[in-house]
Each structure stands twice: as C-alpha cells, then as structure tokens.
Amino acid sequence: xxxxxxxxxxxxxxxxxxxxxxxxxxxxxxxGLGLSDYLVLDKLYHAPHSKMRRSELAEQVGxxxxxxxxxxxxxxxxxxxxKEANARDARVSLVALSPAGEQIYQExxxxxxxxxxxxxxxxxPVEINSLVQLLKKI
Numbered sequence: 109x110x111x112x113x114x115x116x117x118x119x120x121x122x123x124x125x126x127x128x129x130x131x132x133x134x135x136x137x138x139x140g141l142g143l144s145d146y147l148v149l150d151k152l153y154h155a156p157h158s159k160m161r162r163s164e165l166a167e168q169v170g171x172x173x174x175x176x177x178x179x180x181x182x183x184x185x186x187x188x189x190x191k192e193a194n195a196r197d198a199r200v201s202l203v204a205l206s207p208a209g210e211q212i213y214q215e216x217x218x219x220x221x222x223x224x225x226x227x228x229x230x231x232x233p234v235e236i237n238s239l240v241q242l243l244k245k246i
Contacts, residue, residue, distance in 0.1 A: 132146070132223055135219045136219060139212055139216040140186070140212070141212070141216055145188075146216055146220060147169045148176070148183065148189070149188065149213040149216070150213065151165055151168050153210065158205040159192060159202050159203065159204035159205070160203060161201065161203075162176055162201045187209070188208055188209035189203050189204065190203070190204050
C-alpha cells in the first residue's frame with residue numbers, strides 16, 4: 109500500500125476518533141461524566157471487587173499515573189470513587205468504585221450504548237465484524 113493511502117487511512121481514523129469523542133462526551137455529559145471518566149468507571153465496575161491499583165487503572169485507560177490521579181481527584185470529590193489502602197502493601201494505592209459511582213455508571217452505560225447504536229447504525233453486522241477484524245490486525 110502506498111504511503112499516501114496509509115496517510116489517508118490515518119487521517120480518517122483520527123477524524124473518526126474526534127467524532128466519537130465529541131459524540132460520547134456530549135452523551136455522557138448529562139451524567140456529569142466525560143469519556144475518560146466513563147472508561148475509568150467501566151474498568152472499576154468490571155474489576156474484581158470493583159477496585160484496582162491506580163497504576164493498573166492508568167495503564168488500562170491509556171493515561172500516565174499522574175494523569176489518572178488528576179482524573180480521579182474530581183471523581184473522588186463527588187463520591188464516585190474512593191481511595192483505599194492496600195492491606196498487603198502500604199505503598200500501593202487502590203481506587204474503588206463507590207455505590208454512587210456504580211449507580212452513575214449504570215445510568216451512563218445506557219446512554220453510552222444508545223450512542224454506540226446511533227454511531228454504527230449505518231453499518232450492517234457483517235461490516236461491523238469486518239471492521240473489528242481489520243482493526244485487530246493493526
């Protein structure tokens with residue numbers, strides 16, 4: 109594939125990312141969340157006992173440790189997450205999903221799912237599967 113075609117592909121992927129960020133941030137704002145907030149709540153919701161090490165959470169959502177701390181501070185202030193000490197290692201900082209955080213996540217998940225449906229409405233299931241397979245190859 110010529111470089112020009114690859115560049116075109118990259119630009120289209122960036123445009124798609126920007127479109128998705130705009131759509132999801134707008135959709136999630138009614139719940140007081142941005143997309144990054146939602147991703148953090150989602151990771152915590154699916155984690156064992158709804159808690160994770162901050163460093164692991166940062167890695168899973170694609171942020172630096174300081175970036176995830178900056179993201180978590182407001183979520184902690186409004187009671188969606190809580191800091192917890194690690195009983196085995198005092199140097200390890202855990203973050204846990206609070207009951208309020210779980211409730212907001214469940215409500216936001218409905219809006220997120222609806223936004224996903226509208227985003228991919230124009231694609232047939234076979235096209236979605238093909239896209240998934242192509243993205244996995246990259």
